[in-house]
Amino acid sequence: MTVPGTKPSPPIKPRDRDTVINALRAGVVPRLGLQHIQVGRRREIEALIADVVRVADGGAAIRFVVGEYGAGKTFFLFLVRQLALAKNLVVLQADLAPDRRIHATGGQARLLYAELVRNLATRTAPDGGALRNVLERFVAQAIEQAGREGRGTEAWIRAKLVDLQEQVGGYDFATVVAAYAGAHEAGDETRQGNALRWLRGEYTTKTEARQDLGVRSIIDDANVYDSLKLLARFVRMAGYGGLFVCLDELVNLYKLQSAQARNQNYEQILRILNDVLQGTVEGLGFVLGGTPEFMLDTRRGLYSYEALQSRLAGNSFATDGFVDLSGPVVRLQNLTPEEMWVLLERLRTVFAAGDPARHLVPDEALHAFLDHCRARVGDAYFRTPRNTVKAFVDLLAVLEQNPGADWRERLGVVTVAEDRGGVDELATAIGPEGGDPAHSDDELTRLQL
DSSP states (O other): OOOOOOOOOOOHHHHHHHHHHHHHHSSSOOSSSSSGGOOOOOHHHHHHHHHHHHHOOOOOOEEEEEOTTTHHHHHHHHHHHHHHHHTTEEEEEEOOOTOOOOSSSSSSHHHHHHHHTTOOOBBBBBTSSHHHHHHHHHHHHHHHHHHHTTHHHHHHHHHHHHHHHTSTTTHHHHHHHHHHHHHHHHHHHHHHHHHHHHTTTTOOOHHHHHHHOOOOOOOOGGGHHHHHHHHHHHHHHTOOEEEEEEOOHHHHTTTTHHHHHHHHHHHHHHHHHHOOOOOOSSEEEEEEEEEEHHHTTTTTGGGSSSSHHHHHHHHTTTTOOOOSSSSEEOOOOOHHHHHHHHHHHHHHHHTTTGGGGGGOOHHHHHHHEEEEEEEETHHHHHSHHHHHHHHHHHHHHHHHHHHOOOOHHHTTOOOOOOOOOOOSOOOOOOGGGGGGOOOOOHHHHHOOO
């Protein structure tokens, strides 16, 4: 096996090291240190970077990221999230679940919106909960601009929000934002909290919202997408590049037993897709993660909805190794055996905190481990490598805690099961092709944006 040469790795922060190891051992995506385990799929990343840039320039984008369980969809979405934040976009992220859907009549769509806004993140607040930060930034700009123009802050804000009022649900949205700004100047924490509750979709009755804020509507199942469009316009007014929405686990729509419920959700996806393709929304991007069954099943998947099937069908000329990533669907390609080797090498480096002198196993062990996986699992070990990665991290953990252990002896007792699906997606390493050395988040942004 030919392995690309690598350069010395920079030191890895203890927090990043521990986060990556603990997350991979649990089979979930680490929120820190992604840059240390990026391998392969360069063209797919470049396609999503183009989407991020398009949204930041005031356009719109939508992508369906399709891959098997354990193939790295969630890692891919997390990486796109980082790139969007680096481009000064506001990012919303949530997983669909039985109680969180894109369309519903029993509160499930409102719960999805509330989860999205609860996880709202910006470059300076990447861990979520940043809605107040966005509002504070808008108010600060309003005070500064109103002072320059010799106008009252409230009058300036209402004039600024006129554009929102022309949109569906925009009048009450603008009223709530103005109420927050007024409460901010008056030091009224209760009214500020009420405005935040409304914008988070936490009001369940119109009566309560009218009493607290003087508005006649709330964010509910019927207007979730319209509210996202309003939020996209507002964050641009607040000085951000736009809004990027990351939705994972769309397989939960495929699992709905009611054909009517599935079709209603697919109709909402079609509405979003049409708006993006026709250019009727600004500064708004979507990336949706799902399995091949969710996409291709003509009985229950997106392809069961004829209008979606026609819009999402692949390019018939993209065969025999040719790809077309200009369409809305990104099918995650398999990692090659060489890329899997690089991934294991980087995991070894993470355990060593970036210090080659602290490597727990030699290169020989990496080759032996891959041969072991190939013999036990077959080609699936690099097609959906979640369990392969978890097993390797477990092996390193044992060697680290038992300095006298022989990796050859331990390798003989390792069992690697074929990944047949699960709830969480493991971080399959994603990054530059050819095993380029890992880059920091800032370096990644400079290289790719």
